[in-house]
Amino acid sequence: MLLLFPPQPAPPSAPSAPPMASGGQHLYARRKTKHEICEAYLAQLAKRDDLDCSSPEFKAQVRAHFDRLPTRYALDVNIQSLDVLSHKRLLDEARADPTAVSFAVRPVEIMQLPRVPRNRGHLPKPAFGSSPNLQALALEAAQADWIGPGSYNASQDDQSSSNHPDGSADAVAFYEITVASIDQPKLLSRLSEALSDLGLNIREAHAFNTSDRFSLDVFVVDQLQQQSMAPTRPASPAVDDWEIDITQLQIDAKVASGAFSNLYRGSYCGQEVAVKILKDVQDDTSQYQEFLQEVSIMRKVRHKNVVQFIGACTRKPNLCIVFEFMSGGSVYDYIRREGPLHLSQILKTAVDVSRGMDYLHQRKIIHRDLKAANLLMDDHAIVKIADFGVARVIEGSGAMTAETGTYRWMAPEVIEHKPYDTKADVFSFAVVIWELLTCKVPYSDMTPLQAAVGVVQKGLRPGIPPNCPPALADLMRAAWAQEPQARPSFRDLTPRLQGMYEASKQEEARQQAAAAMAASTAAMNKSSAAGSTAGGLLAKLRGR
Structure with missing residues (x-):
């Protein structure tokens, strides 16, 4: 049709x-x-x-x-x-x-x-x-x-593309x-x-x-x-250098869907990107304000372990945020696809997240929704923090009271609407480590509200798995302590995790070498036994 x-x-x-x-x-x-x-x-x-x-x-x-x-x-x-x-x-x-x-x-x-202009x-x-x-x-x-029938204004070739x-x-x-x-x-x-x-x-x-x-x-x-209907065009408003040219953005495929936005894979000026497009947002809605807040925060940060902001379109109706495409997907999907991880993989992920969070906290940015689903991986398995939709910059007293985030990862002071600061992210980080160890959702046998009540009133925490190294278990207990001031900062956590990571790599290398040596010895013994059997059989045949 x-x-x-x-x-x-x-x-x-x-x-x-x-x-x-x-x-x-x-x-x-x-x-x-x-x-x-x-x-x-x-x-x-x-x-x-x-x-x-x-x-x-x-x-x-x-x-x-x-x-x-x-x-x-x-x-x-x-x-x-x-x-x-x-x-x-x-x-x-x-x-x-x-x-x-x-x-x-x-x-x-x-x-x-x-005639095609040279800049076309x-x-x-x-x-x-x-x-x-x-x-x-x-x-x-x-x-x-x-200019007229059969003629072309050649002088326009040297003008900007806006005249073509x-x-x-x-x-x-x-x-x-x-x-x-x-x-x-x-x-x-x-x-x-x-x-x-x-x-x-x-x-x-x-x-x-x-x-x-x-x-x-x-x-x-x-x-x-x-x-012809607008002979005098009004001056265009000033455009920030991060405001994208929407005509250069191509949307290819949907990657994920949320309550207020969809995530797509696409390209911008030839670069593969991820595009977060908002759904039905009005100027006076909280979603629109969160969108502007996310843009404001993302354009300020640049770190190896924070997803890279490329630009945004803040002019309706094309509200979107463009950032680097993370081909490895989310850590949440990865651990469910790959199953239990090696200890070195768990610690490497924890180190990446801790470094990124330390960077954010040094710039007085609280993420407020730290969980495996908001951690993305590139094609080199580097983990980066993403989704700053509810992130905030600490101002004034340095404390907030709004309840935001996801209940199963939320610190008790956030659930109770008490003043909180960067230590709320530390609590969520401890739950993320538990996710990496178990490949499960915390408190999966409870509703989110039941889990929140248990965390606040009964000191409920996910059970530390028996295969967790004692040093990592101690770190998790400290990070999800009930009182925020008792929790370490990411500046303290990063070197501790880095030391555990280096030790785990050495131990895994030693175990691999020992396993390879055992396999080689077994193969040699098997070959020797086979040779002995063959020699005895040949001797018997000759005796006949």
């Missing part, structure tokens, strides 16, 4: 083109079957050097993707690009979590302008080509750079938004309304339903600013 919002008449100067299908293919392509187009697409992929598509499993998945979609999808989609694989990935993500919506956004080039970057074509009406719209937008129709503020910037989700009543209408609420003009839309009841919707949109 092809929709135009609204149709744009082609100007007399619009270039003529041969008869095309709505997806940019010549009409003769419509005589091909869906199977033939799929095989042609696989043949195109086989020619690429940057993609391994030779496995039978990969080919079967691509064929299944085409089979689930209607024939017009195969007829219209651009098989010269990787768009089909992008559509397949989005649909696969939607199938993996039917409650979620997977989407991708990218700038696209509708048509080649008569290469943009991909839309996945389904573009209709003549959409090309006419792009050509009409380019008239600002033309290449996606800048003064012209039309076209974007392709692809959405995959389980099929629902009036889905296309709801998506159209949502894009309109974001201030986007829908210029073209392609909607497809799969045989397993999912939907793939592709929109081409723009944000057109009519200069």
Whole structure:
């Protein structure tokens, strides 16, 4: 289904083109079957050097993707690009979590302008080509750079990109938004309304339903600013150096979902990033204030063991925070995926967290929600502290009273709304070490409220596992002491943990060497025994 919002008449100067299908293919392509187009697409992929598509499993998945979609999808989609694989990935993500919506956004080039400014970057074509009406719209937008019919203002080549129709503020910037989700009543209408609420003009839309009841919707949109209606443009407000250019941000896939925000993997200016996007936030809500507070804190910190802030968009409707992508995921997921960890792994993680927390506390920042789920790992297994949504800077008296965080990790003084300081994070850190030792959720046999009451009224603490080294057990008991002043600081904890970590590495190396020696000795004894048996058998045979 092809929709135009609204149709744009082609100007007399619009270039003529041969008869095309709505997806940019010549009409003769419509005589091909869906199977033939799929095989042609696989043949195109086989020619690429940057993609391994030779496995039978990969080919079967691509064929299944085409089979689930209607024939017009195969007829219209651009098989010269990787768009089909992008559509397949989005649909696969939607199938993996039917409650979620997977989407991708990218700038696209509708048509080649008569002369391309030198500062214009290469943009991909839309996945389904573009209709003549959409090309006419792009050509009409380019008239600002033309002096008259058949002539071009060459002096504009040296001006800033804001004077060219290449996606800048003064012209039309076209974007392709692809959405995959389980099929629902009036889905296309709801998506159209949502894009309109974001201030986007829908210029073209392609909607497809799969045989397993999912939907793939592709929109081409723009944000057109009519200069003729605003001859004098007001001065732009000052932009901080960390305020991102939203047009350079590409969203690829959802990583996690929370009550007030979703986390996505994407790219910003060519760098792989993680993007935290807020949900339905208003200016007067506490969530919006926490968002601004998180941005304020993250832009101040830079440490090896704190997730790196890249930038943020604080202008509605695109409220988001961009930070480095941590390919290893959360420590919470890692310990449940890998099972019990070696002592050296536990202590290495504890050292990383302690160093990062010491850095934050030296800058008077309290995290207030320290737990394994808020610790992330990069591809070198370095652990970094993340999620500063409820973090605060200590001011004035240096104490707070607000109850915030997660009950199972919360210090008793925080639960009771008593004044607290950085020692509340130390308490939570001790519970994190228990998480690492057991790979479990603390007080899993209780409700969060029952656990909180037990911590405050009965001095309840998680049971220290029997395999925990005595020195580490003593550290945990000190860190989750009932009275905050009895707990050590991270400045004290870091060297103690570092010493335990070095000792554990040496002990594990000694055990590995001993095990290797025992295995080698056993192999030699086995070989010697086999040789003796063979020699005795040979002697008997000779005696005969």
